Amino acid sequence: MQIFLGESIAGQSAIGRGMDMNTQITIAGVDFKNPVMTASGTFGSGMEYADFVDLNKLGAVVTKGVASVPWPGNPVPRVAEVYGGMLNAIGLQNPGIDVFLQRDIPFLKQFDTKIIVNVCGKTVEDYVEVVERLGEEPAVSMLEINVSCPNVKEGAIAFGQKTEALYGITREVKRHAKQPVIMKLSPNVADIGEMARAAEAAGADALSMINTITGMKIDIHRRKFALANKTGGLSGPAIKPVAVRMIYQAAQAVKIPIIGMGGIADGEDAVEFLLAGASAVSVGAMNFVDPYTTEKVIRGIEEYLETYHIEDVRELIGAVR
Amino acid sequence: MKKRVSARILSQREMENGIFDLWLNPMEPGFAEAVSPGQFVGVYTKDRSKLLPRPISICEVSGDRSSLRLVYRRGGTNTGTYSLSLLDGQTCGTVDILGPLGNGFPVEKGKGKKTLIIGGGIGIPPLVELSKRLEARNQIVIGYRDRTQTFLARDLEDHGKLFLATEDGSRGTKGNVVDAVRENQLGADIIYACGPMPMLRAVKALAAELKIPAYISLEEHMACGVGACLGCVVKTKEVHPHTNVNNARICTDGPVFEADQVEI
Incomplete structure (x- = not known):
């Protein structure tokens, strides 16, 4: 007698009647049970969402950016809603690497999912310090280097808008990193292909994109900026077409894999990113809208594969040229 | 959950x-x-x-x-x-x-005490369930712009002694809720409050003056509501154990805070 458990086992999903389906993907030698991750900064370290989703089902949890010391972040208001999305200027508030390693990593280790840690800093030395500390933690599968946060004055995006700066920091991080390195790119650049090539040439193992698009909102009744920081990063479904276009362009420019993000709300959105050239996807602002979005995206991708009788999710990657 | x-x-x-x-x-x-x-x-x-x-x-x-x-x-x-x-x-x-x-008001701290429940404008609604649950001698002080908006005053009347303040003096004390507290010479063992930030600042000062604890409910622009995005923070007196900086998340660590623990 066969007992149907209805569970995915190591990327082998069996939602179709008898259809064998592979949802597993590999990036820089790291295997993920499915291509669905969480965008940095939208999922904490998973703790807040463990009430809603089974973290074991996710391809990876990508943590909120962590720096060498605690950062207090920006003044409030830090968030504002806009048509089809939101603006944020959190300013990379984080508890610092010590607390992160003592508390957040042990929490995440309880789950059967991959851990990708997002790293931020003000100087190259800051980044290197965090990268070295994380090198001692084998539970961390990959590092994502944040060179694209638009909401802090020093570091971050200063490294992400000029090819030479991006090349330099990627080289330096790669020299110290024990884990494969993902460079998270900014959409606030003139030529995304050029940026992607600079990161690849410096040794990046993968790219993730897009970070938020710089925006602004003015409260016309109070005649004030909606955010204390004046500008903020736009995210949510409003930016999806920009993300798809940029991922397509970057995928044409480089050979290294791309983790795509930007307003993904369901499985169909995720498939669109894969077709544009992403090897995996991250759910970002939509976690705030519906805390169950990650699981919904995973199911949606499986349904798509079943509908079109596609046995391997990898067949979708970059399939539209 | x-x-x-x-x-x-x-x-x-x-x-x-x-x-x-x-x-x-x-x-x-x-x-x-x-x-x-x-x-x-x-x-x-x-x-x-x-x-x-x-x-x-x-x-x-x-x-x-x-x-x-x-x-x-x-x-x-x-x-x-x-x-x-x-x-x-x-x-x-x-x-x-x-x-x-979020975390609600500490109801048990008011048990058997003389309470001051202070609300302003659209901060008044949560005080209805609070005053209902408190087993205490409730003195409820609520403020409105004018007499055309006195929503929930009747509901609150059932759960304590009610005092009103209006900005234009058309009902109750002319002025704000703290003016009403003074005019009626209200003393208390504990304060609970929800309302606009200027009111909460005044309540914090009042609590310090009376040397009694005050629990205030804050609001801020929020995105996730579950503590992940760090959008809605308030400055705290001490380093907060979760954030490891002088910031607490209003949605999850609050919205109710002890007044002397937050910098407002």
């Missing part, structure tokens, strides 16, 4: 100009029962261009603990940048809610 659930709209009416009174029956056993006063829910609107759930405080839980009452201001500037009406005056059907969110 926090959940997103569908809720039946039992009734919705405009109590006063722009102030809506909504009764919801969450279709999830135990949801309403688990609510403590001062907690809030995220309410999903039908407008697909407005994605984030609206954080709205819970005004009251029905006597049989099955339903929730929300009293909210349409287009209130303090509930975020949310400019559209919540449900477009919908009076039937269902709506999704996320919750119960």
Whole structure:
């Protein structure tokens, strides 16, 4: 007698009647049970969402950016809603690497999912310090280097808008990193292909994109900026077409894999990113809208594969040229 | 535990100009029962261009603990940048809610005490369930702009001695809630408050002056409502154990804080 458990086992999903389906993907030698991750900064370290989703089902949890010391972040208001999305200027508030390693990593280790840690800093030395500390933690599968946060004055995006700066920091991080390195790119650049090539040439193992698009909102009744920081990063479904276009362009420019993000709300959105050239996807602002979005995206991708009788999710990657 | 659930709209009416009174029956056993006063829910609107759930405080839980009452201001500037009406005056059907969110008022701390329950404007609703649950000698002081808006005053009257303040003096004390406290020479062992920031600052000062604890409910523009995005923070006196900086998350570590622990 066969007992149907209805569970995915190591990327082998069996939602179709008898259809064998592979949802597993590999990036820089790291295997993920499915291509669905969480965008940095939208999922904490998973703790807040463990009430809603089974973290074991996710391809990876990508943590909120962590720096060498605690950062207090920006003044409030830090968030504002806009048509089809939101603006944020959190300013990379984080508890610092010590607390992160003592508390957040042990929490995440309880789950059967991959851990990708997002790293931020003000100087190259800051980044290197965090990268070295994380090198001692084998539970961390990959590092994502944040060179694209638009909401802090020093570091971050200063490294992400000029090819030479991006090349330099990627080289330096790669020299110290024990884990494969993902460079998270900014959409606030003139030529995304050029940026992607600079990161690849410096040794990046993968790219993730897009970070938020710089925006602004003015409260016309109070005649004030909606955010204390004046500008903020736009995210949510409003930016999806920009993300798809940029991922397509970057995928044409480089050979290294791309983790795509930007307003993904369901499985169909995720498939669109894969077709544009992403090897995996991250759910970002939509976690705030519906805390169950990650699981919904995973199911949606499986349904798509079943509908079109596609046995391997990898067949979708970059399939539209 | 926090959940997103569908809720039946039992009734919705405009109590006063722009102030809506909504009764919801969450279709999830135990949801309403688990609510403590001062907690809030995220309410999903039908407008697909407005994605984030609206954080709205819970005004009251029905006597049989099955339903929730929300009293909210349409287009209130303090509930975020949310400019559209919540449900477009919908009076039937269902709506999704996320919750119960946040930590409520410490009701047990008021037991057997003389309390001052202070509210201003759209901060008044959560005080209804609070004053109902408090086994205390409640003195309720609420402030409005003028006599045309005195929503929930009648509801609160049943749960303590009520004092009113209006900015123009058309009802009760002319001035704010602290003026009303002074005019009526009200003393207390503990303060609970919810209202606009200037009022909460005045309440914090009053508590310091009377040397009594005050628990205040804060609000801030929120995105996730569950503590992940770090959008809604308040500066804290001490380094907060979760954030490891002088910041606490209003949605999860609050919205109720002890007044002398936060820098407002």
